[in-house]
Amino acid sequence: xxxxxxxxxxxxxxxxxxxxxxxxxxxxxxxxxxxxxxxxxxxxxxxxxxxxxxxxxxxxxxxxxxxxxxxxxxxxxxxxxxxxxxxxxxxxxxxxxxxxxxxxxxxxxxxxxxxxxxxxxxxxxxxxxxxxxxxxxxxxxxxxxxxxxxxxxxxxxxxxxxxxxxxxxxxxxxxxxxxxxxxxxxxxxxxxxxxxxxxxxxxxxxxxxxxxxxxxxxxxxxxxxxxxxxxxxxxxxxxxxxxxxxxxxxxxxxxx
Amino acid sequence: xxxxxxxxxxxxxxxxxxxxxxxxxxxxxxxxxxxxxxxxxxxxxxxxxxxxxxxxxxxxxxxxxxxxxxxxxxxxxxxxxxxxxxxxxxxxxxxxxxxxxxxxxxxxxxxxxxxxxxxxxxxxxxxxxxxxxxxxxxxxxxxxxxxxxxxxxxxxxxxxxxxxxxxxxxxxxxxxxxxxxxxxxxxxxxxxxxxxxxxxxxxxxxxxxxxxxxxxxxxxxxxxxxxxxxxxxxxxxxxxxxxxxxxxxxxxxxxxxxxxxxxxxxxxxxxxxxxxx
Numbered sequence: 001x002x003x004x005x006x007x008x009x010x011x012x013x014x015x016x017x018x019x020x021x022x023x024x025x026x027x028x029x030x031x032x033x034x035x036x037x038x039x040x041x042x043x044x045x046x047x048x049x050x051x052x053x054x055x056x057x058x059x060x061x062x063x064x065x066x067x068x069x070x071x072x073x074x075x076x077x078x079x080x081x082x083x084x085x086x087x088x089x090x091x092x093x094x095x096x097x098x099x100x101x102x103x104x105x106x107x108x109x110x111x112x113x114x115x116x117x118x119x120x121x122x123x124x125x126x127x128x129x130x131x132x133x134x135x136x137x138x139x140x141x142x143x144x145x146x147x148x149x150x151x152x153x154x155x156x157x158x159x160x161x162x163x164x165x166x167x168x169x170x171x172x173x174x175x176x177x178x179x180x181x182x183x184x185x186x187x188x189x190x191x192x193x194x195x196x197x198x199x200x201x202x203x204x205x206x207x208x209x210x211x212x213x214x215x216x217x218x219x220x221x222x223x224x225x226x227x228x229x230x231x232x233x234x235x236x237x238x239x240x241x242x243x244x245x246x247x248x249x250x251x252x253x254x255x256x
Numbered sequence: 257x258x259x260x261x262x263x264x265x266x267x268x269x270x271x272x273x274x275x276x277x278x279x280x281x282x283x284x285x286x287x288x289x290x291x292x293x294x295x296x297x298x299x300x301x302x303x304x305x306x307x308x309x310x311x312x313x314x315x316x317x318x319x320x321x322x323x324x325x326x327x328x329x330x331x332x333x334x335x336x337x338x339x340x341x342x343x344x345x346x347x348x349x350x351x352x353x354x355x356x357x358x359x360x361x362x363x364x365x366x367x368x369x370x371x372x373x374x375x376x377x378x379x380x381x382x383x384x385x386x387x388x389x390x391x392x393x394x395x396x397x398x399x400x401x402x403x404x405x406x407x408x409x410x411x412x413x414x415x416x417x418x419x420x421x422x423x424x425x426x427x428x429x430x431x432x433x434x435x436x437x438x439x440x441x442x443x444x445x446x447x448x449x450x451x452x453x454x455x456x457x458x459x460x461x462x463x464x465x466x467x468x469x470x471x472x473x474x475x476x477x478x479x480x481x482x483x484x485x486x487x488x489x490x491x492x493x494x495x496x497x498x499x500x501x502x503x504x505x506x507x508x509x510x511x512x513x514x515x516x517x518x519x520x521x522x523x524x525x526x527x528x529x530x531x532x533x
Contacts, residue, residue: 040310042308043343044343044390054296058389060343083351086316087312088297090297135342137342141312142297144297
């Protein structure tokens with residue numbers, strides 16, 4: 001995900017940030033406009049397309065019946081994968097998943113798993129034999145920065161729109177029970193300025209990145225620091241505060 | 257699923273009145289809609305909804321060809337990638353290329369190679385990415401149709417747009433544009449891609465069983481349908497690029513006012529308004 005940013009643009013962004021402004025006119029603590037369309041893909045049990053500014057991600061949920069892992073015989077299985085298809089950016093290439101997309105998938109997965117979005121124990125059909133398998137497939141379509149949040153919102157929104165195909169076990173199809181709505185908020189640190197929801201150019205010149213996933217109570221469920229730079233103790237606390245604050249507004253859009 | 261179980265018990269795919277299971281006549285297309293310029297990062301893009309198929313195409317290039325050893329010193333390469341999203345089909349598809357999508361990617365690359373003016377861009381590559389988001393038979397034809405509009409949207413010169421359209425045979429009848437049930441339980445499938453201006457076939461595959469006469473009919477159906485879809489492609493591009501004089505005036509306040517009477521000004525090319533005709 002290394003994008004080339006012109007020196008000219010870098011200095012412009014830095015100059016603006018010094019006076020508390022951003023290239024696209026946002027405040028430092030303001031995420032881009034979030035639009036979510038649910039149920040676009042009929043072949044999937046659940047789906048959501050997320051537009052976070054110009055970043056565009058499509059997430060599908062496929063649900064089938066399979067066997068549980070031996071160490072969790074009473075739990076369903078949740079698998080998250082990300083395809084950074086070369087359509088989304090001139091820097092994305094074909095081939096096996098690169099570390100970028102593996103990290104992205106794991107961070108999204110962690111937010112959902114740790115917040116117990118879906119109670120996986122309820123996804124058991126016959127203990128040790130038959131469980132529901134949930135596949136979350138994240139397809140990046142247009143990359144304009146901050147795929148972490150866009151993918152995470154898409155994944156949670158797709159789950160809220162999903163129908164459990166219970167007719168396969170002679171029950172009535174019903175909405176997938178979603179217990180919690182985790183919201184991830186990513187901040188980037190450029191110099192000593194922290195911005196919420198970095199756009200492509202901001203991400204490209206960022207020194208460090210911190211993703212914090214919070215639940216309805218504002219409790220932290222997952223975190224991931226990225227890039228080569230570092231955060232101070234106080235900066236981490238600030239980012240957590242921002243994540244709680246921004247997360248509340250975003251949660252409403254996801255549930256809607 | 258219920259429908260399919262009926263079919264397996266030998267339900268007919270064509271009824272007594274000659275109508276197909278989705279109510280179409282044998283020579284009738286599913287509804288097709290095309291939109292150009294739907295993505296921001298790509299140099300060109302298009303979205304096609306074709307019945308229950310949803311396909312997105314993006315084009316990058318002409319750009320430096322990778323891997324390097326594939327570069328052609330005298331012309332551009334066309335590298336297409338047809339990919340199905342894991343959630344685009346009923347049973348989840350494992351992500352990544354398989355033998356089927358590798359073959360489709362190859363024949364689509366070849367189809368476009370005949371129509372793009374490759375000799376104008378030596379050592380480069382035109383990269384075409386097609387993502388099937390929802391599949392219902394005929395995805396490669398929908399993908400070609402979308403890719404063709406995306407290539408035009410990227411401003412890459414072509415001899416003609418390319419249109420994909422399949423025909424086949426179900427319950428003994430030659431039909432145009434098979435849907436999923438017809439594809440699964442039909443007797444033949446002939447995906448085709450046509451350059452409508454010259455009538456050249458740039459992609460042709462077939463599986464199943466057809467007599468020579470039936471094949472000819474299938475081909476006639478596809479070519480006639482291609483001309484209809486060709487108009488939709490051109491319309492999508494016009495909608496993307498045509499600008500009304502009012503919009504242009506709103507954007508360019510210094511444009512000279514339109515005169516009361518003829519002569520008309522060519523507002524697109526000259527600083528000094530030139531007289532057209």
